[in-house]
Amino acid sequence: MHTPLLIIGGGLSGLAAAIRFARFNPDVLILEKHSRVGGLNSWYYRHNSLFETGLHAITNFAPPEDKNAPLNRLFRQLKLRRKDFSFHEQLTSEICFTNQEALRFSNDFDLLLHEITSKFPGSANQFIKLVETIKEHDPFQTTPFRSARTYLDNTLNDPLLVDMLLCPLMYYGSSVENDMDFNQFVIMFRAIFLEGMFRPHGSIKDFLDRLLNHYQNFGGKIRLQAQVARIIHQGNKVQGVELQDGEIIECDALVSTIGLEETLACLDTPPLRQTQGKRLGFVESIFRLPSECRKDLPTDKTIIFYNNSEQLQYQRPQTLVDLTSGVICFPANFQGLAPQPYFEVRTTHLADYSSWKSLAGDKIAYLTAKSNTASQSKTTVEKIIGNFTQHVVYEDTFTPLTIERFTAKKEGAIYGCPDKIKDGNIGYDNLFLAGTDQGFLGIVGAMLSGVSMVNQHILSRL
Amino acid sequence: MTRDEIKDLILEIIKDIDEDADFDTLQSDLPLRDQLDLDSMDFLDIVMELRKRHKLQIPEADYPQLASLTSCVNYLEPLLKNI
Numbered sequence: 001m002h003t004p005l006l007i008i009g010g011g012l013s014g015l016a017a018a019i020r021f022a023r024f025n026p027d028v029l030i031l032e033k034h035s036r037v038g039g040l041n042s043w044y045y046r047h048n049s050l051f052e053t054g055l056h057a058i059t060n061f062a063p064p065e066d067k068n069a070p071l072n073r074l075f076r077q078l079k080l081r082r083k084d085f086s087f088h089e090q091l092t093s094e095i096c097f098t099n100q101e102a103l104r105f106s107n108d109f110d111l112l113l114h115e116i117t118s119k120f121p122g123s124a125n126q127f128i129k130l131v132e133t134i135k136e137h138d139p140f141q142t143t144p145f146r147s148a149r150t151y152l153d154n155t156l157n158d159p160l161l162v163d164m165l166l167c168p169l170m171y172y173g174s175s176v177e178n179d180m181d182f183n184q185f186v187i188m189f190r191a192i193f194l195e196g197m198f199r200p201h202g203s204i205k206d207f208l209d210r211l212l213n214h215y216q217n218f219g220g221k222i223r224l225q226a227q228v229a230r231i232i233h234q235g236n237k238v239q240g241v242e243l244q245d246g247e248i249i250e251c252d253a254l255v256s257t258i259g260l261e262e263t264l265a266c267l268d269t270p271p272l273r274q275t276q277g278k279r280l281g282f283v284e285s286i287f288r289l290p291s292e293c294r295k296d297l298p299t300d301k302t303i304i305f306y307n308n309s310e311q312l313q314y315q316r317p318q319t320l321v322d323l324t325s326g327v328i329c330f331p332a333n334f335q336g337l338a339p340q341p342y343f344e345v346r347t348t349h350l351a352d353y354s355s356w357k358s359l360a361g362d363k364i365a366y367l368t369a370k371s372n373t374a375s376q377s378k379t380t381v382e383k384i385i386g387n388f389t390q391h392v393v394y395e396d397t398f399t400p401l402t403i404e405r406f407t408a409k410k411e412g413a414i415y416g417c418p419d420k421i422k423d424g425n426i427g428y429d430n431l432f433l434a435g436t437d438q439g440f441l442g443i444v445g446a447m448l449s450g451v452s453m454v455n456q457h458i459l460s461r462l
Numbered sequence: 463m464t465r466d467e468i469k470d471l472i473l474e475i476i477k478d479i480d481e482d483a484d485f486d487t488l489q490s491d492l493p494l495r496d497q498l499d500l501d502s503m504d505f506l507d508i509v510m511e512l513r514k515r516h517k518l519q520i521p522e523a524d525y526p527q528l529a530s531l532t533s534c535v536n537y538l539e540p541l542l543k544n545i
């Protein structure tokens with residue numbers, strides 16, 4: 001079999017890349033290892049109900065009329081009618097540093113501005129100047145890593161404010177410990193603070209189904225349970241791929257969304273490229289509760305980014321999990337959602353892949369660690385949001401091993417390797433990287449990555 | 463294609479990219495991008511649609527010639543004369 005364009009991975013970046021191409025030429029094939037699409041942001045069924053694997057909130061909210069907003073540009077590029085989608089905006093979110101300070105923000109940037117002006121009056125003017133810089137900066141130029149933290153330390157002159165601003169931006173978009181690249185900081189600041197957060201109507205499955213339908217309506221093809229084992233190439237030219245079962249599919253061009261090292265591992269003679277720094281792992285727990293308990297927990301907060309230690313430690317812990325900071329999400333607390341019989345509390349904390357890996361051989365020890373982690377997470381967040389443990393009707397926890405197993409992300413690192421390949425070029429004539437390791441993170445980021453890599457490298461070859 | 467047909471083709475392609483595009487005040491000699499809120503990504507779509515519909519290969523170096531409606535028509539007229 002031969003196809004002009006092959007895409008490895010049916011996550012959000014792969015789907016977006018494929019739709020973008022199929023819009024002009026239906027001869028594109030997605031190969032996805034798993035039995036469903038979505039990758040990190042997918043779904044599963046337990047007890048006859050659907051659980052989302054990775055959706056807290058989508059960033060980059062924009063109303064339909066704001067044509068130049070990244071979200072609407074993305075929709076145009078995919079030829080999706082923005083007006084056909086209904087989105088639920090967040091209520092209020094909070095950055096909560098226990099015994100230190102709390103900052104609320106929403107999709108109205110004035111709230112954050114007001115909070116900072118009243119709680120950090122000494123840094124207010126510098127903050128306003130920072131926002132101007134962020135609005136004017138072009139974050140898409142490919143420049144070497146520049147520390148956002150150093151920049152903020154120098155401009156804001158308040159270590160607490162710097163930590164508080166970085167907290168949500170790192171949790172939702174940094175592959176680097178305790179810092180982020182300045183360009184990535186600008187992208188995430190706009191995405192979260194200036195634009196804001198929302199969730200699509202229905203579940204992530206509905207959203208993915210629509211993307212897949214749209215793709216198939218253009219004539220695009222997808223094969224599920226099709227794991228690429230090897231990329232066949234001669235020198236720098238890729239000729240096709242070999243699947244796990246030995247089938248060979250030839251192609252003119254290949255886009256890989258499975259990660260840099262994951263892609264290099266499929267090549268016979270990978271060019272030498274050492275990635276530096278540690279990959280960040282996370283544990284994510286879902287607690288399902290009956291709706292009667294909603295009144296006991298915050299109903300006005302969508303997401304809380306908390307930190308209980310003196311200084312925020314966004315880094316790989318030495319133990320299974322670091323509970324001193326994390327994210328608490330209430331997926332039911334978005335505007336205009338119809339009440340459901342159950343609602344969820346989700347928590348995210350930093351985790352250490354190797355500690356989890358060392359338990360992998362001992363099923364009981366692993367399951368015990370998982371359940372202990374969930375309990376500790378509950379106890380920790382109860383101090384912030386109120387008690388709910390006794391009402392939990394179902395809970396589940398994903399460790400870095402779960403994520404590695406289902407998405408083949410090395411070490412289960414959601415944000416991939418610390419250093420990114422911004423131009424998608426990994427030294428081959430017709431093989432390009434998109435998605436997580438190209439550097440745009442999160443749902444909108446992954447989709448923009450797929451679109452822009454196809455625009456830059458593939459469409460011109462048509 | 464006549465000049466008018468080419469003009470309609472371009473407008474139709476733009477409408478397809480952005481159904482809310484407003485042509486009422488569009489001035490033929492001014493850059494399309496500024497008047498219609500198109501960015502470089504949308505612009506690429508015009509080129510891609512021309513390729514898809516009429517098998518036209520427009521080299522990147524020629525993109526500036528598609529800046530305004532008039533310059534589009536001037537540039538495309540010889541290329542589409544037999545269609």
Ligand SMILES: Cc1cc2nc3c(=O)[nH]c(=O)nc-3n(C[C@H](O)[C@H](O)[C@H](O)COP(=O)(O)OP(=O)(O)OC[C@H]3O[C@@H](n4cnc5c(N)ncnc54)[C@H](O)[C@@H]3O)c2cc1C
Nearest residue numbers: 009011012013033039040054056057228435436442443446
């Ligand atoms: C728990 C959790 C919560 C999250 N919360 C949010 C959130 O609230 N908001 C947000 O914006 N983002 C969130 N994210 C991040 C977001 O999901 C990701 O950044 C984004 O989905 C990455 O998409 P991707 O296409 O780059 O990668 P992936 O989703 O990893 O896609 C890669 C795909 O390739 C497939 N694959 C791998 N190897 C092979 C192979 N050899 N052959 C064939 N296929 C292969 C995988 O199965 C996968 O489907 C969350 C992630 C997690 C895990």
